[in-house]
Amino acid sequence: MVCEDCGEREAAVHLTSIEAAEMQSIHLCVGCAAERGISPESADADAPGTPPLVDFLAQLGSPGPKTPVPDSAEPCPFCGISAGDFRRTGRVGCSQCYVHFETQLRGLLRRIHGSSQHAGKLYLNEASDLSDRLGQLSSMRRRLKRAVETEDFETAAELRDRIHEIEMKE
C-alpha cells in the first residue's frame, strides 16, 4: 500500500478515525506520518494499532460542549500524571489512572475497541482490588520508606505530598 500523502513510499502507519459514525482509514509512510506529528516509534512492534490513539487523544479532555468531568482537571493522585501528560504520551501512569480518569477513558476505550466492557479472562485476587485505597496507601508508604532509605529525596517528597493529599480526602 502506497502512502496517501506523497504517493511514493510504502505506507507504514495506518490510522483509523471515527467521525460522525463514519470510519476513515489513512495510510501514511513514516516520513509523512512524522510530518503530521505522528510518531511510528510510539507504536510498539506488535501493535501497529497504536497510532489511531493519536486521533482519539486529540478529542480527550478537549473542553467540548459535553458535560465537563470534574475529576479530570486534577492529576492522578497516585502517579501524578495529568490529562495533558496522557494526551502527549498516549500512556497512563498507573492502574489508578483508570479509576481517576474513568469517565474519559471509558469513552476512549469505546472508540478504540468498540467496547468498554472486558469479556476475557477474569482475575480473582483480593489483593488487587482497585477500590482498596488502604492497599494503595500502604504500597505508597512502602515506596516512600524505600525512597528515604536510598536517599532518593525527590521521589520521597513527591510521594509524601501525594499520600498527604489522599489522606486529606478520606
Place this chain on the structure above:
Amino acid sequence: MIQPSEVLGDRGLDWIRGGDEAEIVLSSRIRVARNLQGFAFPGRSGPEERADVVEMIQAAAERIESLDGGSFWGIEELDFLDREILVERHLISRDLLAARPGASSAALVLARETSCGVMVNEEDHIRLQALVGGLGLDAAWRQADRMDEELGALLPLAFHHQFGFLTACPTNVGTGLRASVLIHIPGLVLTKEVSKVLEGISQVGLTYRGLYGEGSEVVGNFFQISNQTTLGKTEEDLIDHLGRVTGKVIEYERSARSVLLAEAPSVLEDKVWRAYGILRTARSLALEEMMNLLSGVRLGVSLKLLKSPRVETLNDILVRGQSAHLERAAGAKLTEHEADVCRATYVRDKLARDERDAGHAPADGTSDTTAVDGPPSGG
C-alpha cells in the same frame, strides 16, 4: 557469573523448525501485557520502584513450571550485541534494548526448551510471549495462558472489574492480548492483489505491518497480521478470528500462486532460480537483498520448483543472516561491507550443506517447467 552470551545459544529459536503451513506462515505469536497492582507503570516509575518490580517478577518467574529451567537476565547485564541479537529474534523490543545501563531497570526471562519469555518493565511490568513455528496460534495461546495463570497466582495484577487487565497504553487494555502471525505472501504481491487483501484485513478488526529490513522498505513479502483491539472479546474469540482470517489469506495466496504458475510459469521459474543462484554464489549480500531473495527461494520450495533447501534452513538464514548474529559468529565488530561478506558466506555454506544433506542439488539438472514433481536426482 554466567556470561549471557554463553547461554543465549539457540534460545527463542524453537519456531525455526516450522509447523503447520510453515511454507507460508513463518511463526505465530501470542503476547500478553500485565501490570502489578500498587506500582506505577514502568514509564512513570523511578529506579527503586522499577527494581522492586524486577525483583518481584523474578521471584515469581523462578517458581513457575512453565518457565522451568529458564534464564533470567537484567537487561544491563547483557552487552549491546546480545541485546541486538534478542531484538533480531523478536524476543525483546527496541524499547527494552535502549534500557539505561547501570540501573536495575528492566529484565528478561527466557524458557529453556520453548520460545517462551517474559519482558519485565518494558512499557508494561509484564509482557509475556509465546512463539511457535508455522500456524499455531492455539498452541502459542496455551503456553502464554499457562504462564499468565502461574504468574497471576503469585503476583497481584492490576485488574479492573469493567476494563479488565490494565495496561500503560489504552490500546492494550482488557485482555492485554496481541496475537500475530508472520506470513509470506509473494503470490499476492506479484499478482498485485496484496493491497486489496490487506485492506480487507484492516476492515475486519485486524491490522498488519510489513517486515522491514534495516531501512523502512518492506522487504521479502513478509507481513505480520495481528488483532487490532483487545477489549470486549474473549481471548479465544480474538485468536479464532485471526486464525480464520489467516486461513483465508493462505487460500488467496495459494490461488494467486496457481494463477502465476498457469499464466507465467517460465517467468516464475526464472525468478525462483535466479534467487537461488544468487544466494548460492554471491560473495556479498546486503540484508534486504538477502531477504528478497529468500522470499523467491521460499516460493520456489513451496511450489516444489526447488527440492532444497528445507524451510527450516530458510528460517535459520532469516534469523542468523542478520547483522548482530553475524557479528556474534565472527567474534568481531563488522563494518557494513564486512557484514555483507559474512552474510554471503553464511548463506552459501548453509545452502551447500542443505544440498549435501538432501543428497542432490535443488533440481534434476535438466529443469523444465513440466517436471516440477519429478524424483530427486541421485547425489
